[in-house]
Amino acid sequence: MILQTIITGLSIGGIYALMAVGYSLVFSVLNFSNFAHGAVITLGAYVAWAVMTQFFQVPFFPALVISMLGAGIIAFLVERIAYSTLRHRRAPSLYLMISAMGVAIALQNVLYATIGANLYALPPVFTQDSIQLGSAVISRMDIFAFVFSIIAIALLTLVLNYTKVGTAIRAASHDSEMVSVLGVNLDVLVAVLFLLAGSLGGMAGVFMGVKYMVYPSMGWITNKAYIGAVIGGLGSLPGAIVGGILLGLLESIVSVTVIGNVHLSTYRDVFSFGILALLLIVRPTGLFGRYVEEKL
C-alpha cells in the first residue's frame, strides 16, 4: 500500500516537475508567470491523440516525439503572437499575464468549439499494465512516466549546462539585458526557451493523457505544477523538480488518507493550494528561490 502510494506520487510528481520546469524556465528569463502553459500542454496531448487514434495510428514513441515537437512549436508561436510585442515594449508583467490569460482562454475554448468537450483515451502503452509486488499493485505506466520525466529533465539540464544556448539562457536568467548587450540575439534565445518549455510540456501532456484522459480543460492540472514551482522557488530549475515531485508525493499521500469518515481525496486540490498559502507566509522565496532586489 505504502509503496503503491509512493510510486503513484512519484509518477504524478514527475509529470508536475516536467510542467513546473516549463514555468520556471520562462519565469527565470522573462520574469512573469506564463499562465498559457496549461493550454500548450493540453494541445500537446491533443496532438498525440490525433496522430495515435485519428489519422495515422502512429505508435507511442513516434507520437510522443511528434507531440513534443508540436507543443514546442505551439509554445513558440504563442510567444511570437502574444508576448514578443510586449517584451520589446518592456511592458509591465501585468500585461504579459493578461496576454497569457487571453491565450489560455482562447486555446482551451477553441478545443471546446471544434473538437468538443468529450473525453478521449489514448491507447495504453503497456498491454499488461499492472505488476504485483508483494501486496502492492503497481502500474508500469507510473514507473515509466517517472523514469522518462527524470530522463527528460536530466537531458534539459545537460543542454543548459553544456551547450552555448544553455549557457546563454542561464546568463539571461541573471540579466537578460546584459546578455543581449554581449551580442546574444534575445529573440532567438527566447524562442529556444519556449521550444524547450513547450516540448517538455507536450511530454507531460501525453503522460497525462495516457494516465487519465484527453479533454479541453485538462490544462487545469498545470496550476498545481505551478504550485510545485513556487514551492521549489519560482525561477529555479532544481526547485521546480524538487517542488513538483514533493507536491506529487504529498498529494498521493493525502488522497489515500481518511480522517473519521471523510476521504481527504475530495479535498486534495484544496490541500495543495493550502500548502501554497502556508509556504508564502513562511518562506515566500520557496525552497531554492533567490530574492531579486529591484534595481532603481
Added chain:
Amino acid sequence: MEYAQAIFTNSAIYIIATMGLAIFTGYTGLFSLGHAAFMAIGGYAAAILTYFLGWPLLPALLISVIAAVLVSILIGYPTLRVKLRSDYFAIATLGFGEAVKVLFENFSLTQGARGLPGIEKLAGPMNTALLMVLTIWLCRNFLRSNYGRKIIAIGQDPVAAEMIGIKLLPNQMLSLAISAGFAGLSGGLLAHYITFIQPAIFSMDLSSLITAGVVCGGMGSLTGPFVAVALFIVIPELFRGLALWRLVLYGVLLVVIINFRPKGLFGHEELNLDNLPKLFWIAGLTVGLTVAASFYNEYASFWGRLPAIAVAAALALATTFGVSLLGRGLNWVFRRTLPGVGSSFRRTYDTIYERFKPQLVPVKRQQQRMEMVSRRAAVTVHGQPVLNVKNLGKRFGGVVAVDGLDFCVYPGEIHGLIGPNGSGKTTVFNLISGVYPLSSGEIQFNGDLISGKPPTAIVLGGISRTFQNIRLFGNMTVLENVQTALHTTSDYSLTEAFVHWPWGVKPTEERLYREAFTLLEEVGLADLANRVANTLPYGLQRKLEIARALALNPGLLLLDEPAAGMNPKESQDLVDLIRKVHETRKLTIILIEHHMDVVMSICDRLTVLNFGSKIAEGTPDDIQNNPMVLEAYLGDKVDYAAAS
C-alpha cells in the same frame, strides 16, 4: 421587452463586479485569475440567508459583501506580501476558486453540485440598476479621494509610491477588499436574479468575462469597463449561433488589446464632453447590430437571405449613423448648457455646505493633524549631525558595492556625494532610504537608528528622495502627483471618502489642493498643474519630482543626479531652484551629481567615493586639489595636476 430587461439586468449585475475589478486590476495594477470565486462567496452567503432564514434582500447582500471582504483578506494577506508580484495572488485566486467549488459541491445544505433551485426572485431591473449606480458612485468617490490616489500611485509605480511613504501591502489589500466586496454584491444579486445557485456558475468563464471587460474597456478607467462589459453581454446575444466561440473571442480580444491598444476603449480617461461622441458611436454600432440581427432573424425566411442581409445592413448603418449623430448633437447642447447647470449646481452645493459647516466640519481634528506635521519638521537639533553613516557596507553576492563608508551631514548644509560611475553613490542612497537591506554598519538620522526600518517608515520619518531615472506617476496630472505625496496630512476616514461626505472631505481636499499648488509654484510648475505628468519635458519632470519629494516636508532631501541629461541653461535653472529651496526651507540636502560646475557651485562639503569607499572629504576647493580625487577621475597624472 422582457428580453431587453433581462439583458439590462444581467449587464448591471456584471458591471458591479467589473467596477471592483477595475479598481484592483485597472488602477492598482494587480492581476487576478479568479474573481468569480468572490462572487460565489457572496452568492452563496446571500442565497443561504434568504432561502433558509427568510432574510430580506438588502441585509443578505450586506452580509455577502462582508463575507467576500473577509475571505479576500484571508487570501490577500499571504499572497500579496511578496512585494511587487501579483503572480502568487493570481494563482491563489484560481486555487481558491477551486476550493470554493469543491467545498460547495460537498456542502449538503446547498445540495452540492446539483445546486439550489427556487431562490426567491428578489433582484429585478430596478433594484439592480440602483445598486449599480450606487457602486459606480462609490468607486468614483473612492478613486478621487486621498485613499484612491494612494492606490492609483501604487498602480503606476510601486517603487515610487513606497518612496513617498505609501505602504504597499495595506493599500493593495484595501484595493482587493473593495473589489471583492463588489464581486460579493454582484454574486448575491446574480443568485437572486436567476433564482438558482450552483458552483459551476462561478467558473473561469465568468472571471474571464470581467477581466476582459476591464482590459478591453481600458485600465485606469471606470467608464471603459462599464461600456465594455455592457457590450460583452449585448453582443453575444446577437450571435447566438456562435455561443461556443464567445470565450475564444474574449481570449483573442485580451491578447490583441493588451498588445496593440493597451489603453483599451477609455484607458486613463473617464466620460467627459470630449469623448461623449465616441461613446455614442460605440452605442450606435451596438444598437445597429442588434436591430440588424433581430430584423434578419425575423425576415430572412420570408424574403430570402440576400435581401434580408442587405436591408439589415442598411438598417445597421442607419442606426449607427443616427445614434452617433445624436451623440454629436447632445455634445453640442451640453457644451452650451452644462457650464451653466454645473455652476448653479455648485452654488447650491456650496450654500448647503456653508450652511452646515460650523456644526459639521471637524476643525479640531485638522488642527491636531497640522500640529503633528509642523512638529515633525522641527525636530532638527543644531550641532548634532542630521545624518550619521557609520561603517556602511553593502555586497551583492560577491560584488562589494559599498565598503566601510563613514560620513556625516550637518544641519542646513548641501552635501555633495561624487565619484566616478559605479562607485556606489546611488547604492548609498538606496541604503539610506531603506530600499536595500544593509550588509554592515548603521545609519542614524537625527540621532535615531534608521537602518533596518522599512522604507516607508524612513520616508515618513523625514528623508525623501528623487530618482536617477525619473519615477513619476506618469498618467496622473502634475498636481495629482504632488497631492498624492501629501497623503499623510489627509484626515478624513475611508467611509467619508466613499460617500464623499462634504464636511469631511471638502475642507481637507481644498487644503491639499492649495498646498500642492503652492509647492508647484515653488518649483515653477504652477502653470502646468493640469498637464499629464509624462507629457512634460524632461527637465520639468525632474522639477516635479523635487516638488513631490518636498511635499513630504522632509528634514533631509536626497537628490540623485537631478541635472543628468540637462543642458547648461536647464542645469543653471536647477541650481537656482535647489539653492532657493535650501534657503527658504532651511533644508539639509545630499546631492549626487556628475555636473562638476553644479556640484562646485552649490555644495558646502563633498564626500568622494571610489569603489564603494570614501577617498576624500572636504570643501569643494579642497576636493578640487586633492590628488586622490584627481587620480580617481582622471587616471594617474597626479604629479602634473598637483603641481598646477
